[in-house]
Amino acid sequence: MLQKTRGIALSYLRYRETSIIARVYTEEFGLQSYIVNGVRSAKSKSNKIAMFQPLTLxxxxxxxxxxxDLHRLSEAKTSYPFQSIPFEVAKSSMAIFVTEMLTKTLKEEASNPMLFRFLIDSVLFLEDARTNYENFHLTFLLKLSFFLGFGPESAREFEDQLHENSVPFLADDELTNALNTMLRQPLGTAIKLSRSGRNELLDALVSYYKIHIDSLGEVKSLPVLREVLG
Structure with a gap:
C-alpha cells in the first residue's frame, strides 16, 4: 500500500547493477530500508543518489x-536542499559521524514523533548555523541518549557511569561546565571548550554509548572527525 512519509537519509549500499538499498529514518514507520531502482544507471538523467547522502531531508x-523488512520507494524529493552540510568539511564530517551513530543505535521500526522532531530540528540547526556549531556532534549525542533511554542527568552521573565501567575519564572544570551546559541548553549555545577537551569528551561519549549498546562496535568515522573538529 502506498504511504506518504517524511524521512532522514542515513546511509545506502549498492544493490545489483543500478540500484541501492537506502536506510532512512521515517516519521511514520521509524527506521526502514528501501530499494531505490535505477539511481546508478548511466542513463539516469538526474543525480537521485545524492538524495541519500547523510542527513538529507x-x-x-x-x-x-x-x-x-525491505520496502520499495515510489517517489522521493528533497524537502530542504542543503547549501552547507555537503560542502563544508566540518559539517560534512559531523554529518557522517552522526549518521553512523544513528545507524548503529536506532533499531525501532515504529513511529516516534518526538525523536523524529528532535532529529529534524538538529539537522536544520547544523545546516543553517554559521557560528557556535563546533560542538554540535557532542551535544547531539548527549541529547540523543535520552531518547535511547540512557541519558545522564548531570556531568557527575556521566562521569560516574564511565568510572563504574573502568573507562578513564576525569572531568576538569571546563569539561564539567561544558557537559552540564550541553545537557541543559539547546543546540547552538556557546560553550567554551578547548581542542583537547573536545577530543576527550568525544572519546568519552563514544565509550558511554558502548557501555549502553553492546553492538556499537568500531565507529569508523571517529578518527576523521577527531582530526577535523578536535
Missing part, C-alpha cells in the same frame, strides 16, 4: 507492508 511515497 526527504519527502517520500513508499510501498509499505508491516510484515516486510
Amino acid at each position: 526527504l519527502e517520500m511515497v513508499v510501498y509499505y507492508k508491516d510484515d516486510r
Whole structure:
C-alpha cells in the first residue's frame, strides 16, 4: 500500500547493477530500508543518489507492508536542499559521524514523533548555523541518549557511569561546565571548550554509548572527525 512519509537519509549500499538499498529514518514507520531502482544507471538523467547522502531531508511515497523488512520507494524529493552540510568539511564530517551513530543505535521500526522532531530540528540547526556549531556532534549525542533511554542527568552521573565501567575519564572544570551546559541548553549555545577537551569528551561519549549498546562496535568515522573538529 502506498504511504506518504517524511524521512532522514542515513546511509545506502549498492544493490545489483543500478540500484541501492537506502536506510532512512521515517516519521511514520521509524527506521526502514528501501530499494531505490535505477539511481546508478548511466542513463539516469538526474543525480537521485545524492538524495541519500547523510542527513538529507526527504519527502517520500513508499510501498509499505508491516510484515516486510525491505520496502520499495515510489517517489522521493528533497524537502530542504542543503547549501552547507555537503560542502563544508566540518559539517560534512559531523554529518557522517552522526549518521553512523544513528545507524548503529536506532533499531525501532515504529513511529516516534518526538525523536523524529528532535532529529529534524538538529539537522536544520547544523545546516543553517554559521557560528557556535563546533560542538554540535557532542551535544547531539548527549541529547540523543535520552531518547535511547540512557541519558545522564548531570556531568557527575556521566562521569560516574564511565568510572563504574573502568573507562578513564576525569572531568576538569571546563569539561564539567561544558557537559552540564550541553545537557541543559539547546543546540547552538556557546560553550567554551578547548581542542583537547573536545577530543576527550568525544572519546568519552563514544565509550558511554558502548557501555549502553553492546553492538556499537568500531565507529569508523571517529578518527576523521577527531582530526577535523578536535
